Amino acid sequence: MLEVENLDVTYGRTRAVKSVSLTVGEGEIVTVLGANGAGKTSLLRALQGAVRPSGGRIRFNGRDLTAQSPAARVRDGMVLVPEGRQIFVSMTVEENLLMGAYLRKDASVDRDIASIYERFPNLAERRYASASSLSGGEQQMLAIGRALVSRPRLIMLDEPSLGLSPLFVERLFTLLGDLNKDGIGILLVEQNTTMALDIAARGYVLELGTNVLEDTAEALASNTALTEAYLGGHGETATEEPARLA
């Protein structure tokens, strides 16, 4: 479904993503692992069109999207749940969900929003409340709900478990499993290696922008020594907050 070939992302002199290739099959869960600063966020942002790649190709369902706008990608069924949730705190819960339907012109938006509320009863209770009043976990649910309203074929999530309580992390991964059962493909960027490899079919490991490992999730999970070498304390950014993108 998603085919990425030799993708490069460059900021000035920083090469954040270096010739990364990856695929996500129809309805597959794929994870991308890597320490802070490895280029995971840059990769996802390039896939969604928020940054222009300096090289490589992105194909989705056979269509070349490399030069397309983020809007075109959303229309085609790709959606990103960005790092740090990025919900609109000046809007209500419902307005946030409607933002997910920004490009939709069909009449079933209301029905889809109702089904989001069924999935997340917490959000239903607070539908007219400001999104800023939600807890961190609820905000993450809202960010995912907002993405789902666009009716994606592929949902990309950038460290969704970051900052969540263990209970919400559990719920998050259950949710991802449920979405996958509904046929939605998932590209999951995570620091929670164990849980990500547990749910994913395959995984990639990035180090300083380069794809250094690629295998089935099982193989990666059993190869703990190797994965930890790449995921553990690499570089000076490892202990800092992830770089906030402008």
Add this chain to the structure above:
Amino acid sequence: MLLLQQIINSVMLGSVYVTVAVAFTLTIGILNFLNFTIPTLFMLTGMTGWAIAYWGLPMGLSGPLPWPVALVIGILVAVLASLVVERFTFRYLKTRYGDSTEHAIPLVSSLGFLLVLENLVQIGYGNDSQRFPGPDADLTLNIGGLFVRIPQLVSLLVTVAIVVGLTLLLKRSRIGRGLRAIAENPDAANILGVDTARVVPVVFMLTGLLCGLAGALFAVNYGEVSPFMGEDIGTKAIAGMVIGGLGSIWGAVLGGLVVGLLEMMTVHFFGADTVQVVVWGALLLTLIAYPQGLFGHNSIGKGKL
């Protein structure tokens, strides 16, 4: 009774400030940009409206046209001019990934547009004030001894309609949500498919429309237009916006009315020369006592529209 009459007059005066202050608020709230072309757009409607009502369309395309037609054309000119300004000054997409000094570019170039357009109008039509051939501005309703001039009453109603309409547009419509999303977090908005390059011109169109309507109301009410008519209104509208609170439409409404009231009272008690001192003094005092303005939330560009 006299006081009540003054308050009525000041609300009428304030309603012109309100519309222009709302125009300033819209661009500042959504694009984080103080648009200096706003007073010029206001003036353009007045002056082109006058020119068309007095001389007719340019190049002898028509004789003098009825004043309402002339004003509608004047409003269209303001909207078009605003879109030209967006195209050539704002360049939002280019500044998006730039460093913060690039924020100065739209500001400075909008100032450039202000001066160029104002001077072009002066070259074309001279520096003098012109009498606008509108309806009789002195048609008056007498309500229990209080006088309300009908054109002013109409202006007030139009202003209320503009503000309510704009609020509904921002709160209820898809494009309004898109605008608010860009105001709060352009990046997240983009990711969801809000196309900045398509939405930003909407802001400038609305700005042109608001300024055009305000300019038309001014011409009808005061029966006089000039190449400089935007300057006084512009500064007072900025003061009103800041007093009310940056980035809040209802703040701009309140601030515009406060400035109208201050102006009336100042003229009444101290004479016209002291108006700017009192208005800007009030602004400075407001900023000291309530740094966020009366209605503000200290959230320029943070989507509190």
